[in-house]
Amino acid sequence: MLHKGQEIKHEPCSLISQDQLKAYAEASGDPNPIHLDEEVAKKHGLPGVIAHGMLSMAFLTSRAQAIGRDLGAGWKWDTVQTRFKNMTFLGDQISVGGSVRDVTDAEITVDLQCKNQRGEITTTGVVRFKPV
Amino acid sequence: MSVYTDLLGQASSEFKDQVSRQKIEAFLKAIGHGGSNSEVPLIAPPTFATTCRKGEFELFTKLGIPLARVLHAEQEYHYKTEIREGDELRYQTKLGHCAEKKAPSGALTFLRFDTPVRIVREGVEQVAVESRTTIVVRG
Numbered sequence: 454m455l456h457k458g459q460e461i462k463h464e465p466c467s468l469i470s471q472d473q474l475k476a477y478a479e480a481s482g483d484p485n486p487i488h489l490d491e492e493v494a495k496k497h498g499l500p501g502v503i504a505h506g507m508l509s510m511a512f513l514t515s516r517a518q519a520i521g522r523d524l525g526a527g528w529k530w531d532t533v534q535t536r537f538k539n540m541t542f543l544g545d546q547i548s549v550g551g552s553v554r555d556v557t558d559a560e561i562t563v564d565l566q567c568k569n570q571r572g573e574i575t576t577t578g579v580v581r582f583k584p585v
Numbered sequence: 586m587s588v589y590t591d592l593l594g595q596a597s598s599e600f601k602d603q604v605s606r607q608k609i610e611a612f613l614k615a616i617g618h619g620g621s622n623s624e625v626p627l628i629a630p631p632t633f634a635t636t637c638r639k640g641e642f643e644l645f646t647k648l649g650i651p652l653a654r655v656l657h658a659e660q661e662y663h664y665k666t667e668i669r670e671g672d673e674l675r676y677q678t679k680l681g682h683c684a685e686k687k688a689p690s691g692a693l694t695f696l697r698f699d700t701p702v703r704i705v706r707e708g709v710e711q712v713a714v715e716s717r718t719t720i721v722v723r724g
Contacts, residue, residue, distance in 0.1 A: 506657035
């Protein structure tokens, strides 16, 4: 069982590659060219191709899924709220970790963050579990 | 006030999609969860509802917003039940909120799109996930 203030250590996810962004664009149905086309991204004032925010959210929720599995069958997912605070670029290595904000009989709240290899927080997320 | 205020409540078309095992597997592979999956039926990962953004993209076109000027700012999912292989997804997106903020780079417009994603399983329709997507349109 989790306890309030418990640290959730940062663990690395896959390295952001062009192949992954292409596969993610296809699988998610997101046609935004700033995730695939360097020229379009630069034309629109970005330093280069950026990763989909939802890919970071997928990394973050994968970690939350593992936490949920550890909690057992008595708890279910309720909500996930994420903020995309900084851009993620090709070649970035994202890791996910965080801490347990609160544990009560009615709710478990976990704060998770995606960080890049420079230590910058790119995405923050709040995951809430409720009893079944 | 925003140029989009008058458009609050605008709704997209209604969309339907079938959740196949192949679609879930492709999604899992794309987020770094490749490998074999013996789970039957296969359960979709928590962010699979992002495949239900066709209504949002339709509204961008309707509102005259070029996709390349759009960045994802926030995403919320409220889960009611899981999405799994064999489900039919039904969804429609509405423009729920808009706001403008000034930034050094110019005006930024924030738009929130609300999408209740329903599933039809064995003839029964129910909401699986309530999605709230906030995007920022760069000036």
